Amino acid sequence: MNQAFRAGKTATKDESVIKKILDETGAMIYSIPMGQTPPETGAIIYKRIIEITDIPDPYHNIKQQNIRQALELYPELKVKIESSDDPLLTAIRLAVAGNVIDLGIDKEFDIVKDVEKILIQDFAVFDYDKFRSRLAASKNILYIGDNSGEGVFDKLLIEQLKLPVIYAVRDTPIINDITLNEAEQIGLDKIAELISSGSKAPGTILDKCSDEFLEVFNNADMIISKGQGNYESLSDVSRDIFFMLKAKCRVVARHLNVKVDDIIFKYNTGKI
Amino acid sequence: MNQAFRAGKTATKDESVIKKILDETGAMIYSIPMGQTPPETGAIIYKRIIEITDIPDPYHNIKQQNIRQALELYPELKVKIESSDDPLLTAIRLAVAGNVIDLGIDKEFDIVKDVEKILIQDFAVFDYDKFRSRLAASKNILYIGDNSGEGVFDKLLIEQLKLPVIYAVRDTPIINDITLNEAEQIGLDKIAELISSGSKAPGTILDKCSDEFLEVFNNADMIISKGQGNYESLSDVSRDIFFMLKAKCRVVARHLNVKVDDIIFKYNTGKI
Numbered sequence: 001m002n003q004a005f006r007a008g009k010t011a012t013k014d015e016s017v018i019k020k021i022l023d024e025t026g027a028m029i030y031s032i033p034m035g036q037t038p039p040e041t042g043a044i045i046y047k048r049i050i051e052i053t054d055i056p057d058p059y060h061n062i063k064q065q066n067i068r069q070a071l072e073l074y075p076e077l078k079v080k081i082e083s084s085d086d087p088l089l090t091a092i093r094l095a096v097a098g099n100v101i102d103l104g105i106d107k108e109f110d111i112v113k114d115v116e117k118i119l120i121q122d123f124a125v126f127d128y129d130k131f132r133s134r135l136a137a138s139k140n141i142l143y144i145g146d147n148s149g150e151g152v153f154d155k156l157l158i159e160q161l162k163l164p165v166i167y168a169v170r171d172t173p174i175i176n177d178i179t180l181n182e183a184e185q186i187g188l189d190k191i192a193e194l195i196s197s198g199s200k201a202p203g204t205i206l207d208k209c210s211d212e213f214l215e216v217f218n219n220a221d222m223i224i225s226k227g228q229g230n231y232e233s234l235s236d237v238s239r240d241i242f243f244m245l246k247a248k249c250r251v252v253a254r255h256l257n258v259k260v261d262d263i264i265f266k267y268n269t270g271k272i
Numbered sequence: 273m274n275q276a277f278r279a280g281k282t283a284t285k286d287e288s289v290i291k292k293i294l295d296e297t298g299a300m301i302y303s304i305p306m307g308q309t310p311p312e313t314g315a316i317i318y319k320r321i322i323e324i325t326d327i328p329d330p331y332h333n334i335k336q337q338n339i340r341q342a343l344e345l346y347p348e349l350k351v352k353i354e355s356s357d358d359p360l361l362t363a364i365r366l367a368v369a370g371n372v373i374d375l376g377i378d379k380e381f382d383i384v385k386d387v388e389k390i391l392i393q394d395f396a397v398f399d400y401d402k403f404r405s406r407l408a409a410s411k412n413i414l415y416i417g418d419n420s421g422e423g424v425f426d427k428l429l430i431e432q433l434k435l436p437v438i439y440a441v442r443d444t445p446i447i448n449d450i451t452l453n454e455a456e457q458i459g460l461d462k463i464a465e466l467i468s469s470g471s472k473a474p475g476t477i478l479d480k481c482s483d484e485f486l487e488v489f490n491n492a493d494m495i496i497s498k499g500q501g502n503y504e505s506l507s508d509v510s511r512d513i514f515f516m517l518k519a520k521c522r523v524v525a526r527h528l529n530v531k532v533d534d535i536i537f538k539y540n541t542g543k544i
């Protein structure tokens with residue numbers, strides 16, 4: 001309901017349209033099974049919001065603003081990484097910091113303050129050693145993006161990975177998630193191969209992903225997954241994945257056995 | 273939806289019943305007009321929750337726990353008031369502190385910590401001088417209660433008012449609001465005349481109040497109204513009222529031109 005309310009307010013100032021979005025979202029709860037993940041629910045609700053408002057990308061302006069802010073920071077972050085003792089680790093920290101840019105969940109944020117905070121915050125789960133050894137043994141990487149502005153931070157990390165990267169984006173606009181348009185705007189196409197996951201949900205629901213993506217997903221030497229939406233849809237999949245995210249709600253925090261606002265760098269072996 | 277979820281979790285551990293409550297609450301949004309106040313909506317939703325769960329007072333245990341905790345504090349708070357430079361002001365501060373005990377809105381609270389914090393917090397609106405002069409000119413007071421545990425703090429203030437007080441409670445259990453049962457348990461009947469407002473909502477919607485209450489409401493020399501629910505339903509009424517509350521949500525904070533979590537002691541002249 002909060003997501004629907006925020007998307008409605010972002011799409012239109014017409015209160016009667018916002019009320020209609022809330023009415024219809026409320027009425028849809030009945031048809032949502034208890035086991036359904038938030039990304040699955042988000043996809044259904046968001047589709048209806050687009051139909052009601054007739055605006056195909058309600059978060060367009062917000063995404064542009066996030067990307068602009070992040071690109072402004074990019075040069076100094078690049079220097080910060082390259083002058084640090086462990087550039088890879090600093091880039092990972094920044095990639096997690098980028099995940100705070102999520103208007104789908106957080107209402108307000110101060111990008112500079114949040115980045116500085118996360119650069120010194122302890123990880124609640126920190127599988128960095130496993131990441132390094134796995135990286136040394138890999139020839140290619142699948143990197144699954146999350147939010148649009150976060151893509152700028154992903155770029156900084158990809159530049160440190162020194163391996164061919166395939167960067168996966170959502171198929172269509174959903175909340176403030178990154179699609180092909182934003183990825184190209186950020187210049188991710190210059191340093192990675194871009195593919196759509198085929199997902200129209202704010203996550204990576206494998207049942208609904210394209211065959212092309214599944215081919216990459218099943219065969220990549222290494223997978224990096226950003227953010228909560230991807231975690232919620234991939235955490236129980238039998239595939240080894242490195243998850244980078246900030247735990248933004250109690251349900252995800254509980255699943256990870258951490259606190260809300262903790263930052264996570266977790267290796268799931270995928271063994272079930 | 274949050275309220276319905278919390279009431280559902282309080283009433284039962286059966287997740288399918290909680291889901292049913294959310295389904296039905298969601299479906300009810302359609303029938304709620306945009307101008308309806310939260311107390312009006314609360315009354316409708318809460319009635320349905322009681323029907324679904326067949327539990328007439330889901331918050332009974334929580335109310336008992338709140339009252340027990342507050343009564344344990346009562347003796348030391350009484351000493352604190354009587355040994356302070358301005359006992360009336362200290363009692364008012366404590367009466368506002370009591371308003372933090374609201375599981376209808378806040379999820380978790382630490383009663384001792386919250387009380388200590390509010391005893392030193394600045395009021396965002398502070399009509400104490402008007403209160404003192406009005407008190408000196410009055411012969412009787414209508415005091416409209418809010419939450420159950422808060423009633424213990426109301427008792428401390430009433431003891432300082434040194435005037436005959438009529439203390440109004442909700443007609444039936446609604447969230448954790450005070451009814452006749454809890455008021456008697458706290459001993460408010462020993463220091464005030466208790467009446468039901470006739471309201472089955474978590475507020476005082478005059479259209480739905482009893483004639484007996486309206487008689488008192490229209491003729492009391494002075495009115496004290498506690499909490500958000502009463503503020504939401506009485507703030508635009510043409511009657512002068514002293515409101516004591518903590519602003520717990522953005523809508524009420526905006527209406528008062530204060531910040532969320534600000535504490536308020538506001539005189540509404542009732543002139544429209």
